[in-house]
Amino acid sequence: MAAIEKRTSKDGSTSYRVKVRLKGQPVQSASFQSLTKAKQWATQTEAAIREGRYFQTAEAKRHTLAEAIARYERECLPGIRTGESRRPLLHWWSERLGHLTLAELTAPVINDALQGLAKEPSERHPDRPRAPQTVAHFRQALASVLSEAVKSWEWLEVSPMNRVAKPTLPRGRVRYLSDDERERLLQACRESTNADLYVAVLLALTTGGRKAETMGATWAQIDLKRATLQLEETKNGARRTLHLAAPVLELLRERAKVRRLDTGLLFPSKVNPRQPVDLRDPWGKALKTAGVEDFHWHDLRHTFASMAAMNGASLPELAALLGHKTLSMVQRYAHLSPAHTAAIAERVAARMIGGQS
Known part of the structure; x- marks a missing residue:
């Protein structure tokens, strides 16, 4: 029930004090200069309390974004594999x-910030x-905080990020090594003064593993007998097993004989x-040294995927090899296996019209 009390100050001005009392809930009160606004507030507040919305709104007014981010960093980041990379965002x-x-x-405030971010110079x-893609990472970082504020802390009723569109991303980059480039690069890595480089590059090139997955690998994840590298926590949260090809397996066996005892890392x-x-x-x-231009470490993964596609791997097989949950991420390699898709089309056509002249 709502009670409205009319008040007159010493200067003769009038105000209206509203109190909303509902059983089992603390009393909520506010003052207004207009009786109409007082009645509106009373009706809306009473309805919000009955529907369980009012106190979440009050929490949203009580906490700043800085507080939410600090709590997220304290409680959530330690359990996230890529947490440290998210901290600057x-x-x-x-x-x-x-x-x-x-x-x-609000959504407009976030949108304005993202538009400003998109105009800032790249680091x-x-x-x-x-x-x-960078703007998308910033958006996702904030979305994660607000999601916790809704689901875990009840500081928000609905995340404003639901009304913030994701940036339109360009088509995924597909840069892979030609046969000649691959030979030159592997030779340069083999001749490098860094003893880790050749093994690390060959491991990435022959497994399609992400940089964090291969460079952060430990000996506990390696099974030399089964020739596998077990990934317990990947980017999409699923377990995945990488096969160790014979040349890599031999190098790891040699490395295991002289491995350091003060660390479990493969490449400490x-x-x-x-x-x-x-x-x-x-x-x-x-x-x-190899004369390879416009090539990033992540392109070793693209090279693995591209070679798999050109050697007949289907899109579901590519998704399984690369650890993607959906086929959308491997569509970029579809054009690299025309012979494979042509063979399938020929088999289908043969079944349908094979006996006709």
Whole structure:
């Protein structure tokens, strides 16, 4: 029930004090200069309390985005495999919109921030704006925080991110090594002064594993008898097993004989054995020596997938090899296996019209 009390101040002005009392709920009150607004507030508040919406709205007004991000970093990031890479993105949001309460964090406000972000210079290429994929990563980082605010903390009733469109991403890059490039690059890696480079590149090239999956691998994940590398926690959260081809398996067997005892990592850093080795410099030198241009480490994965497609792997098989839950991510390789798809089309046609002249 709502009660409205008319009040007159010393200067003669009138106000209306509203109190909403519902059994089992704390009393809610507010003052208005207009009786109409007082009645509207009373009706809306009473309905919101009965439907369980009011106190979530109140929580949204009580907490800022900066508080939500700090809680997310404290409670959620430690359990996320890529948590540390997400932290700088969260700090950007905290600095940009952290002063706003969650109630003030509307879809238009987020959209404006993302549009501004898209115009900022890229960290890697200051002469270019940020890539759509980078903007998408920032959007996802904030979406994760707001999702927790809704589901786990009940600081929000609905995430405003539901009304923020995802950036339109360009078609996925498919850069893979030609046979000649592959031979030159592997030779340059073999001749590198860094003993880890050749093994690491060959492992990535022959398994299609992501950089974090192969460079962060431990000996506990390796089964030399079964020739497998077991991935317990991948990007999409599913377990996956990588097959170790004979050349890689032989190199790992040799490496196992002289492995370090102060770390379980396959490729430990000499500076900090608890961290994987940093191969950026030797990798860059090997690319230069081999004369391979416009090629990134992740393109080793593209090379594996492209070679699999050109050797007859179907899209479901590619998805299984690469650890994708859907076929959409491997559609980019479909055009690389025309012979395989042509053979299927011929078999289907033969079944339908094979006996006709």
